[in-house]
Amino acid sequence: MKLDDTDRPLQLGEGRISGYLSIAFGTLSVLAVLCFMFPDYLTTPSLRVGYDLVLMRKLLAAGMVFSAGFGVLTFVLNRQKRLGALGILLTVLAAYLGGSSVEVGPRYDAPGFIGLDWFILDLLASAALFTALEKTVAHRRDQPILRSDFWHDGRYFIVNHLAIGIFLFMSVKAMPSLFSWTVNAGLQEWFGSLPGVVQFVAILVTADLMEYATHRAMHEVPALWRFHAVHHSVERMDWMAGSRLHFLEPLVTRTVVMLPAFVLGASDTPLLCYIVWAGFQAGLVHSNFGLEFGPLKYLVATPLFHHWHHSSEKEAIDTNYAAHLPMIDRLFGTYHMPRDRWPKKYGVAGAPLPKGMLRQFLYPFQRRQPPPTV
Numbered sequence: 477m478k479l480d481d482t483d484r485p486l487q488l489g490e491g492r493i494s495g496y497l498s499i500a501f502g503t504l505s506v507l508a509v510l511c512f513m514f515p516d517y518l519t520t521p522s523l524r525v526g527y528d529l530v531l532m533r534k535l536l537a538a539g540m541v542f543s544a545g546f547g548v549l550t551f552v553l554n555r556q557k558r559l560g561a562l563g564i565l566l567t568v569l570a571a572y573l574g575g576s577s578v579e580v581g582p583r584y585d586a587p588g589f590i591g592l593d594w595f596i597l598d599l600l601a602s603a604a605l606f607t608a609l610e611k612t613v614a615h616r617r618d619q620p621i622l623r624s625d626f627w628h629d630g631r632y633f634i635v636n637h638l639a640i641g642i643f644l645f646m647s648v649k650a651m652p653s654l655f656s657w658t659v660n661a662g663l664q665e666w667f668g669s670l671p672g673v674v675q676f677v678a679i680l681v682t683a684d685l686m687e688y689a690t691h692r693a694m695h696e697v698p699a700l701w702r703f704h705a706v707h708h709s710v711e712r713m714d715w716m717a718g719s720r721l722h723f724l725e726p727l728v729t730r731t732v733v734m735l736p737a738f739v740l741g742a743s744d745t746p747l748l749c750y751i752v753w754a755g756f757q758a759g760l761v762h763s764n765f766g767l768e769f770g771p772l773k774y775l776v777a778t779p780l781f782h783h784w785h786h787s788s789e790k791e792a793i794d795t796n797y798a799a800h801l802p803m804i805d806r807l808f809g810t811y812h813m814p815r816d817r818w819p820k821k822y823g824v825a826g827a828p829l830p831k832g833m834l835r836q837f838l839y840p841f842q843r844r845q846p847p848p849t850v
């Protein structure tokens with residue numbers, strides 16, 4: 477069903493902004509109530525232990541007020557009533573399930589979990605931060621926030637975030653059994669005694685070396701490229717576009733990238749700092765944020781650096797594989813970042829990928845389809 481009447485950029489006073497905000501806050505309120513009802517299945521264990529329940533209930537109440545308020549505003553503006561009605565309906569559903577006074581559900585011994593809470597927190601934080609950055613200093617000023625394919629990539633955001641619990645669960649289970657032979661007690665004791673900042677930098681460098689090798693292999697081995705081509709099918713870059721990944725790709729890359737931290741026996745705090753930084757940088761480098769960061773752009777991966785990686789222009793093919801440190805690409809001869817010039821075109825050359833998330837999931841397994849050439 478198409479809720480919106482138009483593909484035009486959002487404008488104030490039309491009721492579309494308030495309608496979408498009402499739906500977004502309504503959906504998040506329903507999901508938050510479900511997290512309260514089924515904590516063991518829907519929340520991330522490492523986050524769960526740190527929650528202030530009183531604060532969480534206040535945030536949920538605020539979410540419901542926003543959803544209802546924006547829904548009513550949509551009606552007042554007398555446009556896009558379907559958007560407003562859906563937002564209000566979601567608020568009513570959240571209230572019906574218990575709202576902000578919902579009881580915390582019984583504890584089960586769940587065998588795995590879906591990180592719904594991580595999804596909600598990450599979506600709220602990313603949407604607020606990156607939308608503000610993209611509005612303040614846009615690289616492409618004519619590109620609306622809700623550009624074409626935004627909802628397509630939004631579905632990837634949902635699937636890849638909800639699957640993170642399964643990924644983490646599998647890699648936590650698989651790593652000790654598969655790689656226990658790599659563990660050296662002396663090495664881990666030494667590494668664990670290092671200051672947190674040193675550990676963080678060591679995790680960043682080793683993770684990015686692994687990322688470089690895996691990423692380059694995905695470009696150079698044809699069978700792997702078919703999976704990674706899904707990520708490169710993005711034609712308009714923004715913070716949401718980075719979520720377009722074949723779901724098997726993060727399963728492999730996250731395990732490989734975290735392997736050095738596992739072998740070194742990194743402490744919890746530097747490890748958590750790395751995970752938060754990696755998540756932020758993944759959003760940033762894909763975003764439509766036009767700041768070039770001066771000399772800092774040679775030290776850390778920025779939008780300019782990764783936008784060139786996504787370019788379909790000949791000069792940029794198979795360059796800029798690093799996720800954090802452009803220095804690694806310099807070291808291996810794959811660095812490409814012209815001064816003050818951004819790529820003009822993004823995407824894959826040759827045969828285009830099929831449209832739709834399910835078709836893109838199946839695409840690498842369909843041998844008869846010709847692969848894209850970039």
Ligand SMILES: [Zn+2]
Nearest residue numbers: 691695704785
């Ligand atoms: Zn790539």
Ligand SMILES: [Zn+2]
Nearest residue numbers: 707718762782
């Ligand atoms: Zn990318």
